[in-house]
Amino acid sequence: MIEARRWDIYRDPFEDEDAFQSHFSATAGQLLMVAAEVAGATDLESVRKVGEVDGLARWFLAIPALEAAGRIPLVDGRAETVRTLALDALKKRRTARRKLGRQNKEVCAVLRLTWQSEAILKRAAKNPDAVAKSDLRNGEFQNKFSLLWKSFNAKW
Numbered sequence: 001m002i003e004a005r006r007w008d009i010y011r012d013p014f015e016d017e018d019a020f021q022s023h024f025s026a027t028a029g030q031l032l033m034v035a036a037e038v039a040g041a042t043d044l045e046s047v048r049k050v051g052e053v054d055g056l057a058r059w060f061l062a063i064p065a066l067e068a069a070g071r072i073p074l075v076d077g078r079a080e081t082v083r084t085l086a087l088d089a090l091k092k093r094r095t096a097r098r099k100l101g102r103q104n105k106e107v108c109a110v111l112r113l114t115w116q117s118e119a120i121l122k123r124a125a126k127n128p129d130a131v132a133k134s135d136l137r138n139g140e141f142q143n144k145f146s147l148l149w150k151s152f153n154a155k156w
Contacts, residue, residue, distance in 0.1 A: 028055025057117035
């Protein structure tokens with residue numbers, strides 16, 4: 001994970017789409033996988049996919065700040081590419097969620113860390129320009145209610 005974070009300290013853009021995607025696997029995916037393994041998860045590859053998706057969603061949130069700092073956060077920042085990234089990530093999340101099925105409460109608590117990624121990615125897919133405008137978050141009430149609902153129902 002430390003090696004993967006080298007991008008954070010240098011100004012070079014990602015070499016290509018593979019390097020961009022690998023960044024999320026080695027950072028957010030790896031971190032969620034380790035936490036879920038400690039909690040008792042067995043399908044670690046599916047957990048890693050959920051982490052990768054969450055990493056991309058959080059990346060979308062960070063893009064305006066990264067660009068303001070002179071970084072080039074996307075290999076291709078065109079609206080249609082952002083939409084494709086978001087749609088592919090949503091598909092990957094659905095597939096991983098299906099494979100994971102029901103989990104024990106400890107694993108659900110770990111996976112619940114990704115609770116906002118689906119809504120963020122849906123907004124990015126619907127309106128890719130919202131990424132650059134930093135307009136991907138739900139309202140505060142909706143966020144709190146959503147998290148409360150998922151917690152009470154042991155969902156993620």
